[in-house]
Amino acid sequence: MQNKKLWLLSLILIFTLSACQNDDSAKGKEEPGESNTATEQNENQTNDNQEDSQKQNQQENQDDEKQEEESNEQENNEKNIPDRFENEVPDENGIITVLEPKATDIVVNKKRKLPDGYVPPNLVYPDIPFSFDEKIDKRKMRKVAAGPIEELFKGAEEAGIDLxxxxxxxxxATQKAIFNRNVQQNGEEHAKMYSAMPGHSEHQTGLTMDVSTVAVTFQLVEDFRETEEGAWLAKHAHEYGFIIRYPKGKEDITGYAYEPWHIRYVGKEMATEIYEQQLTLEEYFNLYPN
Ligand SMILES: [Zn+2]
Incomplete structure (x- = not known):
C-alpha cells in the first residue's frame, strides 16, 4: 500500500515537473531572464547575496509547483490569485509587509510595503536614453524588466516617438532620505501626502520607470499625457508588459494622483488584461489599500 502511494506520488511529481518545463507561459511570474541569478548577477552583489537568492529561487520554484498543482485543481477559478495574498497579515497600523517581494506581480502601495532594506535581484542598466548623463542608481531596473523596456523604447522609436x-x-535608503527631508521641511502630514514612506515606493521594486519627453522638458507632469509620446505610451505600454500604474479616476484605489509617466512591469499577459479591462493592479488582485 505504502509503495503504491509512493509510486503514485512520484508519477504526479514527474508530471508536474515536465509540465513546468513545457509551459513557462502558464506561470507568468518569473521570466526566463531572471532564473539564472547565479551567472548573471550584478557586479555589485556579494557572494552571500548570490547564495541567498539561489536559496530563494529554489523556494520560489517549489512554490510555483505547488501553485500549479493547486490551479489545476481549481480550473473554475477565474483569476489565479497567488496564495501569498491570503497569507499576508497586517500589523497594528494595518500595514502589510508583502510576501515574496521578488515576484513580478508584487503589489506595493500605501498600505503594502516591501521588507525593510529590501534590495531587488539583478539590477542592471537598461540601454535606453535618459534625461541625465550620470551612471547612477535611478538608471537601474531589474533585468526581468530591462529587456522589455528596451523593446518598448525601440517600438516607440520606430513609431517616431521620442521617449x-x-x-x-x-x-x-534614498527613499528614506527623501521622506525625512520632506518631513523636516513641510511636516509629517504633508510628507505622507506627497512622498512615499520608505518601503512603500514602487520604485524600490526595480520594476518601475518614470518616462517623459522633450515637449514637457522631461518633467513628470500630467501634461505629458497630452503629448504624442504620452498618448503612444498609454496605448502601447501593455504590448511590452507595462501598465500605467496610477490611472486617472482611480486615485481612491491606488492612493496616488494620476501619473501618466509612471510605468510598471507586470508581464505582457497581465498588462494586456489590465489595459483591456481598464483596471488597476489593486483591482486586478482585489486588493484595496483603503
Ligand atoms: Zn514614478
Missing part, C-alpha cells in the same frame, strides 16, 4: 527615461530604481 526619455527619467527615474527607475530607488533604494530604501
Amino acid at each position: 526619455v527615461a527619467v527615474s527607475g530604481y530607488r533604494s530604501y
Whole structure:
C-alpha cells in the first residue's frame, strides 16, 4: 500500500515537473531572464547575496509547483490569485509587509510595503536614453524588466516617438532620505501626502520607470499625457508588459494622483488584461489599500 502511494506520488511529481518545463507561459511570474541569478548577477552583489537568492529561487520554484498543482485543481477559478495574498497579515497600523517581494506581480502601495532594506535581484542598466548623463542608481531596473523596456523604447522609436527615461530604481535608503527631508521641511502630514514612506515606493521594486519627453522638458507632469509620446505610451505600454500604474479616476484605489509617466512591469499577459479591462493592479488582485 505504502509503495503504491509512493509510486503514485512520484508519477504526479514527474508530471508536474515536465509540465513546468513545457509551459513557462502558464506561470507568468518569473521570466526566463531572471532564473539564472547565479551567472548573471550584478557586479555589485556579494557572494552571500548570490547564495541567498539561489536559496530563494529554489523556494520560489517549489512554490510555483505547488501553485500549479493547486490551479489545476481549481480550473473554475477565474483569476489565479497567488496564495501569498491570503497569507499576508497586517500589523497594528494595518500595514502589510508583502510576501515574496521578488515576484513580478508584487503589489506595493500605501498600505503594502516591501521588507525593510529590501534590495531587488539583478539590477542592471537598461540601454535606453535618459534625461541625465550620470551612471547612477535611478538608471537601474531589474533585468526581468530591462529587456522589455528596451523593446518598448525601440517600438516607440520606430513609431517616431521620442521617449526619455527619467527615474527607475530607488533604494530604501534614498527613499528614506527623501521622506525625512520632506518631513523636516513641510511636516509629517504633508510628507505622507506627497512622498512615499520608505518601503512603500514602487520604485524600490526595480520594476518601475518614470518616462517623459522633450515637449514637457522631461518633467513628470500630467501634461505629458497630452503629448504624442504620452498618448503612444498609454496605448502601447501593455504590448511590452507595462501598465500605467496610477490611472486617472482611480486615485481612491491606488492612493496616488494620476501619473501618466509612471510605468510598471507586470508581464505582457497581465498588462494586456489590465489595459483591456481598464483596471488597476489593486483591482486586478482585489486588493484595496483603503
Ligand atoms: Zn514614478
